[in-house]
Each structure stands twice: as structure tokens, then as C-alpha cells.
Amino acid sequence: MKNDLNNLMEINIQEFQDDLITWFKNEQRDLPWRKDQDPYKVWVSEIMLQQTRVDTVIPYFLRFIEWFPTIEDLAEANGDKVLKAWEGLGYYSRVRNLHSAVKEVKEKYNGVVPSSPKEISNLKGVGPYTAGAILSIAYGIPEPAVDGNVMRVLSRILSIWEDIAKPSSRKVFEQAVRELISHEDPSAFNQALMELGALICTPTSPSCLLCPVREHCHAFDEGVQNVLPIKTQKNKQREVQLAAVVLSNEKGDLLIHKRPETGLLANLWEFPNLEINHPIQNNRDEIARLFEKDLKLNVAMDRMIGQVEHVFSHLIWNIKVYTGKISSDFIENTEWKFVSLDDTENYAFPVFTLKIIKLYKDYEKE
Structure with missing residues (x-):
């Protein structure tokens, strides 16, 4: 080794x-x-x-x-x-x-x-x-093009016992x-x-008998192909509870919000949402007060229509989805606008919002 x-x-x-x-x-x-x-x-x-x-x-x-x-x-x-x-x-x-x-x-x-x-x-x-x-x-x-696939293959072929999760190991493989x-x-x-x-040389159960370079592989020769590569586990993802609300005006159009230009999911559109940190905040009226306090939205909450989950590499979002009405005096701007359900097709949404749209369409059919 x-x-x-x-x-x-x-x-x-x-x-x-x-x-x-x-x-x-x-x-x-x-x-x-x-x-x-x-x-x-x-x-x-x-x-x-x-x-x-x-x-x-x-x-x-x-x-x-x-x-x-x-x-x-x-x-x-x-x-x-x-x-x-x-x-x-x-x-x-x-x-x-x-x-x-x-x-x-x-x-x-x-x-x-x-x-x-x-x-x-x-x-x-x-x-x-x-x-x-x-x-x-x-x-x-x-020029070398070294990603996780290549590091896994070469760690087995050359019996390299470096931790491929460490950035410093890349130089060895390059x-x-x-x-x-x-x-x-x-x-x-x-x-x-x-x-x-x-x-062939997959993360688990590599198909060594089908491998075209098996005769060159030190891990196969040593019987350690299922041990390599060495890779430490990432930190556990943090779970976050959120509430999102599909708000409609008197015309039935839906309110969407454009995320900031920097940060997570930058410049994508979404329905209003916020993080829920305390069990009492599962109450509809309490959530409405939070939307008014944090997002300055005067909303009347209707009902919870379901829940969606979205997994990032470092986060898991658990999102309770509500419907509601927005006050008639709300004014659109570059970050907030009303669109019809059909017109949502023309905007770029993150996956969790696409899940909410599907949930809402199913709810509307009932």
C-alpha cells in the first residue's frame, strides 16, 4: 500500500x-x-x-x-x-x-x-x-482532467491511498x-x-471482470478494489424548516419574487417564503404575521396544501406550502410581480419552486 x-x-x-x-x-x-x-x-x-x-x-x-x-x-x-x-x-x-x-x-x-x-x-x-x-x-x-471519477479509477489502478476528499490529493492524481x-x-x-x-470502475461493486485495464490494476491484484478510494465523509446536511405561500390577487394572478443577485439561487424567481424557527410558527396566523414583519407583505392565509423537500449539498429544506390572498394595494416592482399560472412558464425558477407550482396546480384541480 x-x-x-x-x-x-x-x-x-x-x-x-x-x-x-x-x-x-x-x-x-x-x-x-x-x-x-x-x-x-x-x-x-x-x-x-x-x-x-x-x-x-x-x-x-x-x-x-x-x-x-x-x-x-x-x-x-x-x-x-x-x-x-x-x-x-x-x-x-x-x-x-x-x-x-x-x-x-x-x-x-x-x-x-x-x-x-x-x-x-x-x-x-x-x-x-x-x-x-x-x-x-x-x-x-x-493536460490532466481530474475529477472524482478519475481519482477513483487511478486510486485503484495505482493503489493510491490518499484521501480523495482532500483538495491536496488532486495534485497527486494530476x-x-x-x-x-x-x-x-x-x-x-x-x-x-x-x-x-x-x-466499469464504479463507486461500489466495480465490474472488474469487464475492465479493459484489469491487468494493469494494482487494487485488483491486491484484492482491495472495494476498499479504494479512501474518501472521508462530508459533514451532515443541515435541515431547515420553511414556509412558502402562493399568494393571489383579486384577478387570480400569483405573486412571485426575484432572489438577490448574489448568494444561493441568485436571480431566480420564487414564491414568498421564510424560515420557521419555532413550533408556534406553524400556526397560520403566526406565519401571516411573520410574512408581514419580515417581507412587509399584508397577507390573509388560507390553508396548507402540502409540503415539499429540496436537498442541497449542505442543506435540506422542508417547506410547508400555503395559499393566501395579498392585499389589493400591493405595488409591483423589479423584485415583485404578479403573473398568471400559465405565465410562470416564462420565468426561471429553482426546483423547489417548480415543485410548489406542481403542488398548487394539483390543488387547483381538486
């Missing part, structure tokens, strides 16, 4: 590359961002795939490219439309950073994604993994890729490592 890269000396790197790339070219999934090696499409796909499953990403990617076929289209797009295209994918800072970065590419690089590691790494939201993925996949530059990567076809090599982690 070694914590360094000594096991690299025991691998025939050329055979490893050949076995891995041959398998990839024969077995790779038919994914829309693999149709060509357009740097923009590679970039969009890699941002979408962060912390999101491939099957989930595919329809979003197709719609996003349909709406914004080129860097110029995305750079010139309205921010609300960009958020709408991303609606439901979560981690919205990813698309806000992408939008900012493509504007810089349009202005500074004439719409061409830079092929220099230094220049591409200076773009907003482009970290070491994304930079390496774009440079290797789109431009054929032998160095390993630099030693192993094919300079003839870095695009296929990096994609093959990712594909191997997704299809």
Missing part, C-alpha cells in the same frame, strides 16, 4: 494507453457533445456534468445548444433566458459563471475559446478539471495523469478514464 506514485514504474504505459483507448473507441456511449470537438460544446457539457448525472444532462444540453448555438449567441443572451435554459439543473452559479466567461471570450478572444492553459484557467468558473477537459478533448493538448496520458490522443485518453469510471 503506497501513498506515492511508485506503482507507475510497474505499469507498461504504452500498453495501458492502448488497452484503455481501444476499449473507449469501441464501447463509448453515444452522447450529443461527442458529435464533434467544438470547444464551446465541450465547455457547456463539462459545466453541466458537474455534480449531475449524464442522463439528466442530455436534454438540457440539447435545449441549451438549440437556444444558444454559438458563443456569440450565449454572450448576447438575456440573463433571465439563460437561467430559464438551466432551470432544474441546480448549482446555478455554474451557468452565471459560464455566461460571464463567454462574454469575456467574445470580447477578448473574438469568440474563440482560448487554447492556452493560462488563459483558459483565468475564465470565470473554469477550474483545473474544466480547463483540462476542454484543452484535451477539444484541442488535443495533453501528476499521475501527466505520466500516463497519451500524447498521440489525449482527447480519447481523458474521455476513456471518465467513461471507465462511469461504466
Whole structure:
């Protein structure tokens, strides 16, 4: 069991590359961002795939490219439309950073994604993994693209006992890729490592008997493939109780609120909501008083129509959903507006609000 890269000396790197790339070219999934090696499409796909499953990403990617076929289209797009295209994918800072970065590419690089590691790494939201993925996949530059998948695969192949949850461990794996990567076809090599982690060298119960590089794998040889990688557990998510209210005016339109420009779920629309910290606040009248005190909304609460849960990486929101009426003297502004239920389709909402909309539509049908 070694914590360094000594096991690299025991691998025939050329055979490893050949076995891995041959398998990839024969077995790779038919994914829309693999149709060509357009740097923009590679970039969009890699941002979408962060912390999101491939099957989930595919329809979003197709719609996003349909709406914004080129860097110029995305750079010139309205921010609300960009958020709408991303609606439901979560981690919205990813698309806000992408939008900012493509504007810089349009202005500074004439719409061409830079092929220099230094220049591409200076773009907003482009970290070491994304930079390496774009440079290797789109431009054929032998740069490492190390994510959790790749760290898991290499921890087993090279029997690396570093904790992959620690940021400092990334350097070990980046160095390993630099030693192993094919300079003839870095695009296929990096994609093959990712594909191997997704299809064969999975987090639990890896399919070692199907693995194209099993003969090179030290963990398989030592019988520790189910022990590696070493990964410490994250802190437990904090649970938060909230109340949200679907407020209608005399016309039946619904009041929505735009979240601040920074912070969690920035610039997305939602129904009025607030945190509930005390059991007595489950009382409808008490909740109405809180909405008046904290959000300056004069509301008449109707009834609770259900509850939705939304899970973040660090939080779990448990949201009780109410209906109610808003006073007729409420004045709209840039942050608050009335929309019909049908018109909610034209606004970008976080997933928890989409759940509330569905709950409300079901309630209205009753």
C-alpha cells in the first residue's frame, strides 16, 4: 500500500494507453457533445456534468445548444433566458459563471475559446478539471482532467491511498495523469478514464471482470478494489424548516419574487417564503404575521396544501406550502410581480419552486 506514485514504474504505459483507448473507441456511449470537438460544446457539457448525472444532462444540453448555438449567441443572451435554459439543473452559479466567461471570450478572444492553459484557467468558473477537459478533448493538448471519477479509477489502478476528499490529493492524481496520458490522443485518453469510471470502475461493486485495464490494476491484484478510494465523509446536511405561500390577487394572478443577485439561487424567481424557527410558527396566523414583519407583505392565509423537500449539498429544506390572498394595494416592482399560472412558464425558477407550482396546480384541480 503506497501513498506515492511508485506503482507507475510497474505499469507498461504504452500498453495501458492502448488497452484503455481501444476499449473507449469501441464501447463509448453515444452522447450529443461527442458529435464533434467544438470547444464551446465541450465547455457547456463539462459545466453541466458537474455534480449531475449524464442522463439528466442530455436534454438540457440539447435545449441549451438549440437556444444558444454559438458563443456569440450565449454572450448576447438575456440573463433571465439563460437561467430559464438551466432551470432544474441546480448549482446555478455554474451557468452565471459560464455566461460571464463567454462574454469575456467574445470580447477578448473574438469568440474563440482560448487554447492556452493560462488563459483558459483565468475564465470565470473554469477550474483545473474544466480547463483540462476542454484543452484535451477539444484541442488535443495533453493536460490532466481530474475529477472524482478519475481519482477513483487511478486510486485503484495505482493503489493510491490518499484521501480523495482532500483538495491536496488532486495534485497527486494530476501528476499521475501527466505520466500516463497519451500524447498521440489525449482527447480519447481523458474521455476513456471518465467513461471507465462511469461504466466499469464504479463507486461500489466495480465490474472488474469487464475492465479493459484489469491487468494493469494494482487494487485488483491486491484484492482491495472495494476498499479504494479512501474518501472521508462530508459533514451532515443541515435541515431547515420553511414556509412558502402562493399568494393571489383579486384577478387570480400569483405573486412571485426575484432572489438577490448574489448568494444561493441568485436571480431566480420564487414564491414568498421564510424560515420557521419555532413550533408556534406553524400556526397560520403566526406565519401571516411573520410574512408581514419580515417581507412587509399584508397577507390573509388560507390553508396548507402540502409540503415539499429540496436537498442541497449542505442543506435540506422542508417547506410547508400555503395559499393566501395579498392585499389589493400591493405595488409591483423589479423584485415583485404578479403573473398568471400559465405565465410562470416564462420565468426561471429553482426546483423547489417548480415543485410548489406542481403542488398548487394539483390543488387547483381538486
